[in-house]
Amino acid sequence: MTTLLDIRGLTKKYGPITAVDDVSFSVDQGEVLGFIGPNGSGKSTTMKIVTGFLTPTSGTVEVGGLDVTRHPLEIKRRIGYLPEGAPLYGDMTPISLLNFVCKVRRLSKEETKRGIEYAVEKLHIANVLYQPIETLSKGYKRRVGLAQAIVHEPELLILDEPTDGLDPNQKHEVRELLKEMSGKKAVIISTHILEEVEAVCSRAIVIAKGKMVADADPLSLQSRSRLHNAVGIRLPAAQAQACIEMLNGLGGVHQVRTTVETASMVELMALSTDNSEILASVHTAIDEKGIQVNEIYVERGRLEDVFRDLTYAVEGLQQDPDANPEASNA
Amino acid sequence: MLNIWIVARRELSAYFTSPLAYVFIVIFLALAGGLTFFFGQWLERGQADLQVFFIYHPYLYLFLIPAVGMRLWAEERKSGTIEFLLTLPVTTGQIVVGKFLAAWVFAGIALALTFPMWITVNMLGQPDNGVILAAYIGSWLMAGGFLALSACVSAMTKNQVIAFVLASALCFVFMMSGVEIIQSFFRAWTPQTFVESVSELSFLTNFNEVSQGVIDVRDLVFFFSVIGIALFVNTAIVEAKKGV
Known part of the structure; x- marks a missing residue:
């Protein structure tokens, strides 16, 4: 098993507030890690640091052996990220957004075609590809957000509340997708939906007030x-x-x-x-x-x-x- | 470079998928034309030049350019798309430059659409087209300066209205720094060299020189330095305000 993500002593402070407090864990290829914790516990902040959006106050984050603060671009290329609430450009259509992402990620014409076909098929967004994103329902917006995260087949997929706002069928589909994708990749999802952790995660980390309070597979967590x-x-x-x-x-x-x-x-x-x-x-x-x-x-x-x-x-x-x-x- | 181009292209196409571009262009053309004909009495002057056309540009830009620039970052921060954008494999600097270039090209398109004025003046007489070209370039450079300042202010807030008002105020200060009122304000309590350097920062002074048809290297250096410094500060603000 190759370790795709390695976090050591990660701390993030906003002035006097410590959002993430000495968090350490690593994620291997093939793992689906569920990141659970109450609102404001530091889940999103940790994810934002791993994706290079925020810089840590102290500690190190390595993706595929590269340090996130020293090689931000290389790491961003390897990560697929769905930010919380799936913010997207409302005036763009899904197809133009996906093309934009593929261009920024320097995919070849061939890879772009294959990547978009794959993402569109997996997330069932073929019928809304040419509608402005702002006119889409919450579920479709979320799926477009997921599509842009997987279009370049990232090694590490980081999804902040991926099923929030989806109906039960859509949730099921997203979970199936995550299971299917987990083979060659590592996936980290944050969620408050605990059944989701049972359904898709091979491992769960519980975080509260910025501190890790548990790191175990869902079954052994249940046994507690x-x-x-x-x-x-x-x-x-x-x-x-x-x-x-x-x-x-x-x-x-x-x-x-x-x-x-x-x-x-x-x-x-x-x-x-x-x-x-x-x-x-x-x-x-x-x-x-x-x-x-x-x-x-x-x-x-x-x-x-x-x-x-x-x-x-x-x-x-x-x-x-x-x-x-x-x-x-x- | 390619990243800047990709970002700029997306931004530019975003202008034209929303009504913003069309509203802006129509208002800009109407005001630029109206001011020239009615206030500048262009036809009555009986001179084959576009001086009265260009003379109003600084005042037009004073509120139209902040209107273009206000959304550049405030909108991204408000909607959260800044997180999507900054986690793509592009540097903040590339995005700052790309966004600015898109807005600048957009302002250039609006400016270029005033070409009927230029055709008209050529039909009516024999203007010095070199002077007109220089004035167009000067006008576009000034728009760039205003835009860079507006983008910088836009990065400080999530609120587009605040961004607009502050950007207009900042542009006003930069524009008017050569004018007596501002000069006397500084003269009372700062050394003479400072007063002179403030006056050198004036958009109006620099633009007026160019619009006379004299493209001085100093004017070019001035506008490009304003743009460069503003974009540098812009990048720093975006970096600093990411997590907030």
């Missing part, structure tokens, strides 16, 4: 959730009381929550002590007691939960110890 290995049970309301009693008496069960309650149906969630696996013992106990259930499943954990745990502390926010989607539904 308090709900990891919890067992969810859906059963008829008549059986609920017996089941709760049974679970409370069971070793390894730390807490039982009622997550959904209707007249006929109840959903329970049994949280395990130290996130250990309890499915087998729960299953056996249910059989022994002859409790009738409709569904049993193991919770892998919720990224949202982990995200909140990781970022609340850094942001200095008060956290309700029971704050999670389940409790609020109960």
Whole structure:
């Protein structure tokens, strides 16, 4: 694996405010890195430094072994970048914008033709190529922004909130595109949509107040959730009381929550002590007691939960110890 | 060089895809013509020259050129496209020069479209076409100076109206620095050499010399230095204001 991006001790200060605080990580070819964090946490600033738009206060950024402050042009050539909100020249048409980008990037006629055909096909913008960008819908604008970022087949693709403002189908398409493109490249996306991280990213970095608070693959991040290995049970309301009693008496069960309650149906969630696996013992106990259930499943954990745990502390926010989607539904 | 050309071409075509270019050209031609005929009493003078045509150019440029220059950077910063532009493999300096050249060529196109005046004067008499050519060149150089100043001011703000007002004010100061009012303002508290050098900075003084048909190297050096320095400052401002 070749390392395409290497960041060491990156810090960016705006006067007294530290936007990015001693961030270090590297990204290899083939990785799709999800950059997640609350608004204003320094995601965009980090991306702006990597793309050479901003200069770091201290620390180094190397793309393909070249230092970003010393070889800005060479690095800009290798990067494809979609800035936040996909700002584009409204008076241009997508085709003239793409041609402009290809010219600036010094693509040959052949490469320009191939690059534009590829980007247009992948992002389904063929039907709007000759309309002024300012007349396009938000989804099309975003896709034109993505097209200009991939038209030169960059080694490193940096996308700041690429699916923001897209409808579910468009989001799906963009995610498919990212997966498909990741093979030879490295992709970095920033997002607040955690399902996106699960769907496309091979690795996630959580950043809060400019500091990195986690760097792991989405699965192991999920396992840090308090709900990891919890067992969810859906059963008829008549059986609920017996089941709760049974679970409370069971070793390894730390807490039982009622997550959904209707007249006929109840959903329970049994949280395990130290996130250990309890499915087998729960299953056996249910059989022994002859409790009738409709569904049993193991919770892998919720990224949202982990995200909140990781970022609340850094942001200095008060956290309700029971704050999670389940409790609020109960 | 190629990068400058690519940037300039995109900018120039942007002028003509929006109504800006057409509005500007029509207003410029109408005002330039109107002032010449009605205020300058061009026909009544009975002289085959374009002196009264060129004499109004500095005043026209005073508000028309900032109108062209105000959007150069303020619009990019407001819409965020500056981030798109500056992360392409082009240097800030190349973009600054490219944008300026596009606007300057655009002003040149507007100026060139006053050619019917030149045809008319040739039909009516035997003007000194050398003087007219020199005056056209001088006018275009002056437009360039104003534009470079306007572009510089435009880079300081996201607000085009502020850019317009400040650029007009700055152009006014540069234009009028040879005039008595400004001179006496400086004379009261600065040494004589400073007063003289301020007067040398006057667009009006330099333009009037050229429009008489005398293209002095000093006038060329003057306008090109103003443009050069303003664009240099422009680049520094863009660099400094990127993250803000």
